Amino acid sequence: MVFVRKVPGRSGSTKVQLAERRDGRDVVLEHLGTARDDAELAVLFAVARRRMHEGQEALDLDGVGLEDEGVPTRPAPITSKRSALLWQVLTSAYTRLGFDAIDDEAFAQLVLARIIEPTSKADSVRVLNEIGAPTVSLRTMFRSLQRAQERDYRDRIAAACFDHAMITGDVSLVLYDVTTLYFEAENEDQLRKVGYSKERRVDPQIVVGLLVDRRGFPLEIGCFEGNKAETLTIIPIVKQFQARHGVADMVIVADAGMLSATNLRELDEAGLRFIVGSRVTKAPKDLESHFRWHGTAFADGQVIDTITPRDQRGTAVKASDPMRRAEPVWDPKVHAKSWRAVWAYSRKRAVRDNKTLSLQENKARAVVAGERAARTPRFVKSRNGATVLDEASLARARELVGLKGYVTNIPADLMPAGEVVASYHDLWHVEQSFRMSKTDLAARPIFHHTRDAIEAHLTIVFAALAIARDLQNSTGASIKKIITTLRPIQEITVRIAGHEHLAADPTTPAAQAILTALQARPH
Incomplete structure (x- = not known):
């Protein structure tokens, strides 16, 4: 018997086919088209009626009947849907890194929800529900933040990251840099303080130091008062890393912001190379x-x-x-x-430096000529009460491009x-990790106000960054690309005639490439 077959497609579309039951399975006779709304679906059902054998009606195997106008009725209800492939990849990475040693389901859900869609802790339940992932109550999630501090989850996450880096990479050379994370708050406290901001923000902030391996995989994270000088952060982080893992011999790489006589002396006295x-x-x-x-x-x-x-x-x-x-x-x-x-x-750097110097020179000349407000830029100096171009400084700078x-x-x-x-x-790897934490994982702004809650938030971001970095290093695709590729591929449960049937979107070539790189198979 020939019947009309309706199959879920990508992005909410519906495929309409003529099929026949043979030897216990459905055999597609003709694909009639793909509908993206109810009007297109009605047209395709009308075409299906005309194509069917004389006097034969559609068999309601897929929960779809036909009226004389060709409008579908009694659709089969979808009882559940989930992004099973995405959840499989994320939970497998969580386990592969050894984070499952922390027996806290709520903590794991907060970490994975942040990778899928960075949002507030309160909104993480919605994110998990949307992809059909298991979720604990919101109250349990908030209690996991307290457990993260009481049970020192960061220490265990850092230990697992170090073990993973030792197996898959190299920790003989580590990279260090700092960034700032601001708060939606008006008042300062002992931790959140107004300090130097590259973005010229005046909100209270904290300074975050991050130590990564040469591939950008995170090894250690720490936070400091928002007004703490960047040069004063590297020694505490490095000593914390050494004490945690018993590392004696390694090379520390940092940018010029860490260049101070005290830092270099202390690193050298600790037997570390830099x-x-x-x-x-x-x-x-x-x-x-x-x-x-x-x-x-x-x-x-x-x-x-x-x-x-x-x-x-x-x-x-x-x-x-x-x-x-x-x-x-x-x-x-x-x-x-x-x-x-x-x-x-x-030579490439020289071209870039010369371009920057030319812009600075033009600003300086505009100030000297009175064409710009006298906010003293580089290469402008005062002489006898007048502003003049600092020709000597400009010439020296040109020599060093x-x-x-x-x-x-x-x-x-x-x-x-x-x-x-x-x-x-x-060092670009650590800079990229910071960009990931600020954009893909939305580490800021932070809405917590106590130090313990802030530290717990950083622990979640630290774990999420490690998973994201591991997936990127394994697949060559950005974490954003991995999420957008796998999230639409859904597994759907449909109830037909009192029985539940499982249907799944086909795996796309891009998704298959990710699975192949991870040596994973759909469950």
């Missing part, structure tokens, strides 16, 4: 010999391995000797008051200059 970005203003002193013998011209990719004073505030310690043409080879015993400095020149410096305590025989530069350039 690579820290230098400031271009130090180039004239470090490269004094090079400028004297070779001038200010550089070749693309040229690297100069020299030394730099440990305490930049003093003038007694000289870097390279301008009377000698050869750069000194840093030796910690010989150069006890200096660090090794590597300077590299890039394209240069980037790196300070380290690793001897050249252990790490060549090129490897020092390459290791520092891995």
Whole structure:
């Protein structure tokens, strides 16, 4: 007997087919089309009636009958639907990282809900319900925040992350950076304080330090008062990491914001090696010999391995000797008051630096000419009560375009200059992890107001970031792409004639590529 078959399609569409029951299974005779609304569905059913054999009606196998006008009636009710494939991938990653050792279903749901759709804790129940995932009560979720602090979930998450990084990656070189997270609050307290913000915000904030491996996988996270200087955060985080895992020998890579004589001394005294970005203003002193013998011209990719004073505030310690043409080879015993400095020149960076300097010069000239408000920009100075262009400073800056410096305590025989530069350039991974936490995982703004609640929130973000990073490293796709690819693929339960039947959307090529990369199969 021929009957009309209705099959759920993608994005809420419905496929209409003519089918016949043969040997206990439905055989599709003809695909009539795909309807995206009730009007299109009525038209396709009208076509189906005309195509059927003379006098034969549709058999109500799919819960669909036909009226004379071809309008479908008595649709089969959907009793449940869920994004089973997405939930499978996320829960598998949670388990693979060893986070399931924390026997707290509510905590796991908060972490996974944040990956699916970052929102408030109160709204996480809705997110889980929308994808058909199991969910505890909202009250239980809030209690899990308290448990996270009481039972030190972050310590256990960090231990699992370290074990995973040891197996799949390399922790001999770690990357460090800081960011700020602001609060929708008017008043400061002991933790949330107004401090330096790159976004020029005046809201109370906290400073967050993040330590990751060279692939951007998170290893340690910590928060500090919002007005704490960035340079004062690296030592506590590194010591916390060392104490937690018993790590004695590793290389710390950080940007120029961490460059301080105290930081470098303490890292060195702790037996740790470091690579820290230098400031271009130090180039004239470090490269004094090079400028004297070779001038200010550089070749693309040229690297100069020299030394730099440990305490930049003093003038007694000289870097390279301008009377000698050869750069000194840093030796910690010989150069006890200096660090090794590597300077590299890039033509691409020079073009970018020149463009920036030209914009700054134009602003300076506009201020000098009275065309702009006298908010003193770079390269403007006062002379006899008048504003003038600082030609000397501008000329010096032009001479240094394209240069980037790196300070380290690793001897050249252990790490060549090129490897020092390459290791520092891995810092983009930690910057990307911060962008993920702020955008994909929406770590901010934070609506908690007590320190324990804030710390618990960061623990959830830390765990979610680890899962997101692991999935990205495994598949090569962004976490946003993974979610948008897998979420629409649903598993639907339909009740027909008192019996429930399971139907599922076909796996798309993009979804299959993700599953293949993860070596997973749909359950």
